[in-house]
Each structure stands twice: as structure tokens, then as C-alpha cells.
Amino acid sequence: MTVGRFAPSPSGRIHLGNMLCCLLAWLSARQKEGRVVLRIEDLDTARCPRRYAEQMEEDLRWLGLRWDEGPEVGGPGGPYYQSLRNDLYQAALERLQDRGLVYPCFCTRAELHASSAPHREDGQVIYAGTCRALSSAQAAEKARKTGRSPALRLRVPEEEISFTDGHMGFYQENLARECGDFLLRRSDGMFAYQLAVVVDDAAMGVTEVVRGADLLSSTPRQLLLYHLLGLKPPAFYHFPLLLAADGHRLSKRNADAGLESLRGHCTAEEILGKLAYLAGFNPSAEPRDAESLLQDFSWEKVPGEDICIPPTLFS
Numbered sequence: 001m002t003v004g005r006f007a008p009s010p011s012g013r014i015h016l017g018n019m020l021c022c023l024l025a026w027l028s029a030r031q032k033e034g035r036v037v038l039r040i041e042d043l044d045t046a047r048c049p050r051r052y053a054e055q056m057e058e059d060l061r062w063l064g065l066r067w068d069e070g071p072e073v074g075g076p077g078g079p080y081y082q083s084l085r086n087d088l089y090q091a092a093l094e095r096l097q098d099r100g101l102v103y104p105c106f107c108t109r110a111e112l113h114a115s116s117a118p119h120r121e122d123g124q125v126i127y128a129g130t131c132r133a134l135s136s137a138q139a140a141e142k143a144r145k146t147g148r149s150p151a152l153r154l155r156v157p158e159e160e161i162s163f164t165d166g167h168m169g170f171y172q173e174n175l176a177r178e179c180g181d182f183l184l185r186r187s188d189g190m191f192a193y194q195l196a197v198v199v200d201d202a203a204m205g206v207t208e209v210v211r212g213a214d215l216l217s218s219t220p221r222q223l224l225l226y227h228l229l230g231l232k233p234p235a236f237y238h239f240p241l242l243l244a245a246d247g248h249r250l251s252k253r254n255a256d257a258g259l260e261s262l263r264g265h266c267t268a269e270e271i272l273g274k275l276a277y278l279a280g281f282n283p284s285a286e287p288r289d290a291e292s293l294l295q296d297f298s299w300e301k302v303p304g305e306d307i308c309i310p311p312t313l314f315s
């Protein structure tokens with residue numbers, strides 16, 4: 001049985017990019033007669049207060065994108081808020097620690113972002129392995145001297161990790177060279193997205209992950225974690241990003257692409273019809289409900305390149 005999921009981070013009101021993500025995840029799973037899980041990715045509780053999550057749930061219901069398992073509905077994989085799942089992340093972390101794959105890192109953000117540090121295409125720093133070889137005595141000494149509690153990093157292997165994305169095709173990365181040892185837990189104790197998403201997708205029985213192409217390059221890190229934790233990875237489908245008319249990525253600054261403004265002058269069917277049109281599976285921008293789009297949706301119709309939202313489409 002196919003199990004898809006929506007995994008939004010409620011750091012504000014959802015925008016068109018989040019809505020397209022949920023629509024595609026819903027259609028892709030439902031077309032295979034699968035189920036959909038809603039999981040709220042609120043690890044960063046300061047940025048993701050509960051009221052935003054509740055607003056997001058209400059917005060998704062308003063759009064007509066229902067989930068079979070998740071907040072309010074319940075189900076066997078709960079709780080469905082990442083902020084309530086720290087025990088599971090801790091258990092996974094300990095399994096990796098038991099195998100000697102985790103080490104403490106005392107580098108500060110400023111040190112990591114020093115101008116000479118090599119950066120990935122997505123702007124993140126490639127970790128140089130500064131704390132990789134610290135002995136436990138040296139680590140204890142560092143902790144004492146700096147007064148800092150360390151972040152925790154995973155030792156990554158020097159090998160290519162590849163997979164075939166259901167939409168974007170073949171992708172590979174050598175984590176040692178292109179990413180470096182990555183964070184599992186921050187110095188303030190917050191678990192990293194990469195660990196939490198793997199633990200949760202596996203625990204919730206997710207068989208397909210649909211998300212924006214900005215997360216394509218996270219997938220090799222997640223595949224490594226699946227492998228190390230002995231978990232079966234899902235299929236991945238990454239779709240092109242929606243860009244504002246000026247070619248920039250949608251963000252909270254594009255208030256007109258947020259549901260707060262859109263709900264004032266569009267129906268749910270109008271929004272879904274236009275999104276499906278932009279994503280290639282509605283022949284025109286006519287209003288459509290999610291159910292009716294099931295017959296038209298296919299991954300082959302979805303473009304591979306980022307999609308610019310024409311300035312007047314949603315106005």
C-alpha cells in the first residue's frame with residue numbers, strides 16, 4: 001500500500017509552493033489508492049508555534065486536501081508533531097553513537113562560515129572535519145575551555161550515494177567531498193531535520209516522499225541514515241520550485257502568494273486549478289477540485305524546470 005505524506009514546517013501561513021507540494025503528494029498517493037499522512041515539522045518550536053500548525057491544518061482542509069492519518073484524525077504512527085517525538089530521535093541517535101559514527105563538534109557558526117570555508121551549491125558550508133579526530137579527552141577539554149555544549153555530527157563515508165528520483169531522474173553525491181560530516185543535533189539540543197525526517201518517514205510507514213527540488217540534495221544524506229539505521233527508504237519525487245514573477249523563490253515576503261491574501265479573493269478550486277495548470281496537468285487555469293484532478297495528474301506532465309508564476313494569474 002502506498003503511503004504518501006505532507007510534512008510542512010509551520011513557520012508562517014502556507015504559500016503556493018507549500019500548496020503545490022501538498023497537492024502533488026496527495027494526488028501521487030491517491031492515484032495509487034494510497035493513504036496520506038500529515039506530519040507537522042515543528043522541530044524549531046520557537047519559529048513554529050502551535051497556532052501556526054493549527055492554521056495550516058485548517059488551510060489544508062479548506063483546500064480540500066484531506067489526510068488519512070495525522071493531527072485530529074489520529075493513527076498508529078503518532079504523535080504527528082515532531083516537537084513531541086524527541087524520544088524517537090534520541091533512540092536513533094544512540095544507535096548511531098553505539099556504532100561510533102557520531103562525534104561532538106564545538107565549531108561555532110561564525111567559525112563555520114569563515115570566508116575561506118568551501119560552500120555547497122545550496123549555500124551551506126561543507127564541514128571541514130575540524131572536530132572529527134578529537135579524542136574524548138580532547139573533547140572534554142574543549143567543552144571545559146569553551147563552556148559550550150557541542151553539536152553532534154555524523155561521520156560520512158567517502159563514497160558516492162546515488163538514487164533515481166521518480167521525477168528528476170538519477171542523482172548522486174559524494175557526501176565526504178560535497179557535504180562533509182553533517183549535523184544530527186545542534187548545540188542547543190534541537191535534532192536536525194535530516195535525522196528527524198528519516199526516523200519519522202520510516203516510523204510512519206511512508207513509501208513515497210514528494211517535495212520541492214530544493215530538498216533533492218538532502219536525499220543522499222537521508223539515504224545514508226536509512227542505510228545506517230537499517231530502515232527501508234521510500235521512493236522520492238522532487239518537483240520544480242514555484243518562483244515569484246521576479247524569478248525569486250517564494251518566501252514569506254511574497255504576501256500575495258500566501259493563503260492569507262489568496263483566501264480573500266480565490267476559492268479553493270480556483271487555487272488548485274491554477275496550481276495544476278502551472279504544474280502541467282490542468283489543460284487550462286479553470287477551477288478544479290482535488291478529486292477531479294486525479295484523472296489528469298501524471299508525473300510525466302510535470303515540468304522539470306522551475307516554474308515562474310505569471311504576475312496576474314492569482315490576482
Ligand code: GLU
Nearest residue numbers: 007008009041197210211
Ligand atoms: N518540512 C520541510 C518543509 O516544509 C519538508 C521536509 C520534507 O518534505 O522532507 O520544507
